[in-house]
Amino acid sequence: MDAMRRPGTTFDVKSGMFVVLVRPEHPENIGLVARNMKNTGFIHLRLVGVNDLDQKTFQTAIHSQDILKSAQIYSRLEEATADFCVVFAATAKRRKNFTVLSLEDAVERLYQYPKSTKIGLLFGNERTGLTSEELKHSNFRFVLPQSTEQPSYNLASAVLLTLYTISIRAPRTFLTTWQEKPLPRKKQEECIKMILHKLEKDGFLHKTNKSHVTEMIYDVFGRLSMTERDRRLLLALFSRGMSESKELER
Amino acid sequence: MDAMRRPGTTFDVKSGMFVVLVRPEHPENIGLVARNMKNTGFIHLRLVGVNDLDQKTFQTAIHSQDILKSAQIYSRLEEATADFCVVFAATAKRRKNFTVLSLEDAVERLYQYPKSTKIGLLFGNERTGLTSEELKHSNFRFVLPQSTEQPSYNLASAVLLTLYTISIRAPRTFLTTWQEKPLPRKKQEECIKMILHKLEKDGFLHKTNKSHVTEMIYDVFGRLSMTERDRRLLLALFSRGMSESKELER
Numbered sequence: 029m030d031a032m033r034r035p036g037t038t039f040d041v042k043s044g045m046f047v048v049l050v051r052p053e054h055p056e057n058i059g060l061v062a063r064n065m066k067n068t069g070f071i072h073l074r075l076v077g078v079n080d081l082d083q084k085t086f087q088t089a090i091h092s093q094d095i096l097k098s099a100q101i102y103s104r105l106e107e108a109t110a111d112f113c114v115v116f117a118a119t120a121k122r123r124k125n126f127t128v129l130s131l132e133d134a135v136e137r138l139y140q141y142p143k144s145t146k147i148g149l150l151f152g153n154e155r156t157g158l159t160s161e162e163l164k165h166s167n168f169r170f171v172l173p174q175s176t177e178q179p180s181y182n183l184a185s186a187v188l189l190t191l192y193t194i195s196i197r198a199p200r201t202f203l204t205t206w207q208e209k210p211l212p213r214k215k216q217e218e219c220i221k222m223i224l225h226k227l228e229k230d231g232f233l234h235k236t237n238k239s240h241v242t243e244m245i246y247d248v249f250g251r252l253s254m255t256e257r258d259r260r261l262l263l264a265l266f267s268r269g270m271s272e273s274k275e276l277e278r
Numbered sequence: 279m280d281a282m283r284r285p286g287t288t289f290d291v292k293s294g295m296f297v298v299l300v301r302p303e304h305p306e307n308i309g310l311v312a313r314n315m316k317n318t319g320f321i322h323l324r325l326v327g328v329n330d331l332d333q334k335t336f337q338t339a340i341h342s343q344d345i346l347k348s349a350q351i352y353s354r355l356e357e358a359t360a361d362f363c364v365v366f367a368a369t370a371k372r373r374k375n376f377t378v379l380s381l382e383d384a385v386e387r388l389y390q391y392p393k394s395t396k397i398g399l400l401f402g403n404e405r406t407g408l409t410s411e412e413l414k415h416s417n418f419r420f421v422l423p424q425s426t427e428q429p430s431y432n433l434a435s436a437v438l439l440t441l442y443t444i445s446i447r448a449p450r451t452f453l454t455t456w457q458e459k460p461l462p463r464k465k466q467e468e469c470i471k472m473i474l475h476k477l478e479k480d481g482f483l484h485k486t487n488k489s490h491v492t493e494m495i496y497d498v499f500g501r502l503s504m505t506e507r508d509r510r511l512l513l514a515l516f517s518r519g520m521s522e523s524k525e526l527e528r
C-alpha cells in the first residue's frame with residue numbers, strides 16, 4: 029500500500045498522464061487541482077476554454093505554481109486530446125449513450141496500456157460537467173463512488189480522488205497485457221468520422237436517429253482504444269458495401 | 279469495491295464517527311469539508327476554536343448546509359473529544375514523541391472496534407497542523423501518503439482522503455475482534471494524568487525530562503485505547519510504591 033513511495037514505476041507512469049480541465053469556472057479550483065496534482069505526483073496540466081491564469085489561481089496553488097506555469101492552454105477540447113492515445117473522462121451522471129466504468133475499473137484498465145502511452149484524464153465544468161459533445165473525445169467514462177446523488181464532488185476533490193486512486197493502485201510489477209499502443213485520439217476520431225460518414229451515406233444514420241446513434245458509435249469504437257490494425261480493419265469493413273461484406277462471411 | 283453503495287454496515291459505522299476541525303482558519307475550508315463529508319456519507323462535524331459560521335462557509339458547502347447547521351462548536355479540544363472512545367489525529371509531520379500510523383493501518387484499526395464505538399477524527403489548523411499539546415487528546419496519529427514533502431494536503435483534501443479511505447475499506451462482514459469498548463477519552467485522560475502525577479511525585483518526572491516524557495506517556499497509554507479493566511490495572515500499578523510492585527513479582 030506504499031505505492032506512492034516507490035518512485036521507479038509510478039513516476040514513469042505519471043509522466044505519461046495528463047489532467048485536462050474543461051471550461052473550469054473558478055480560478056481557485058484550478059489552483060487546488062495543481063496542489064492536489066503536486067501532492068500525488070502528477071505533473072502535466074492542460075486547460076481548455078480558459079483565459080490567462082489570474083492571481084486567485086496562484087493563491088490556492090501553494091508550492092505548486094510550477095504546475096500552473098507549465099500548464100498548456102487550448103481553446104478547443106479536440107486539440108487538447110489530439111496526441112493522447114487513451115482518454116478517460118469523469119462523469120457524475122449516468123449517460124444515455126455512453127457506457128460508464130467505476131473509478132476502480134477505469135484505473136485497472138489504465139494500467140493495462142504500455143508504459144509510454146499518453147493518457148488524458150478529463151474533468152468538466154463545475155456546474156455542467158462534461159457535455160455529450162465533449163465526451164465524444166474520450167475512450168472511456170468513469171464515475172467516482174459517492175454516498176448520495178447530490179452534491180457531486182467538488183472539481184478539485186474529483187481530481188484528487190482519481191489521482192490518489194491511480195497512485196495507490198499502481199502495480200508493483202509492470203507486466204503489460206496489451207502490447208499494442210492505441211493510436212492518437214486524432215486518428216481514432218478521424219476513423220470514427222469516416223464510419224459515421226459511411227453510415228449516413230448508406231441511410232443507416234438519418235435525421236431522427238442521428239445524434240443518438242452517433243454518440244453510441246463514439247462509445248463503442250472509443251472503447252476499442254483503436255490500434256493501427258483495428259483502424260485498417262474498420263475502414264475496410266465500412267468502406268465495403270453490404271453485399272461485399274456478406275461475401276466475406278462465406 | 280462498492281462499499282459506499284451498501285448502506286447497511288457503512289451507515290452504522292459512519293454514524294459513530296465524528297470529524298473534528300481544530301482551529302480551522304479559512305471559512306471556505308469548513309464548507310468544503312462539509313461537502314466532502316456529504317459526498318462520503320459522514321454526518322457529524324465538531325469545530326474547535328471557531329466563532330460563528332459565516333456566509334463564506336455556507337457558500338462552499340453546496341447541498342451540505344445541514345451538516346454545518348448541526349455542527350457542534352467547542353472552545354477547548356478536550357471538551358470536543360471527551361465522549362469519544364478512540365481518537366485518531368491526522369499529522370503531516372513526523373513527531374518526536376508520538377508514534378504515527380499510515381492511513382491504511384489507521385483505517386484497519388478503526389474497524390476493529392465495536393460498531394457502537396464513538397470515534398473522533400482530528401484535523402488541525404491549515405498552517406500549523408495539530409500541536410503536540412493537541413495530539414495528547416488522541417489515541418493514534420496517522421499520516422496520508424503523498425508524493426512530496428511540500429506542500430502538505432489542503433485541509434479539505436486531507437479530510438476527503440481519510441473519509442474516502444474509511445468508506446472504501448469498510449469490511450463486508452462486521453466481525454468484531456476487540457469486544458471491549460474503550461473508555462471515553464475524558465476517563466482515559468484522567469487516568470493518564472494520575473499516572474503522570476504519581477511519576478512526578480516519585481521523582482521519575484523532573485524539570486528536564488518532563489515535557490518530553492509526558493508526551494511519550496500520552497503516546498503509549500493512548501495507544502492502549504484503555505478499557506475499564508486496563509484503567510483499574512494501571513491505577514493499581516501506579517498507586518503502589520516500587521517495593522510493593524516488586525512483591526507482586528514473587
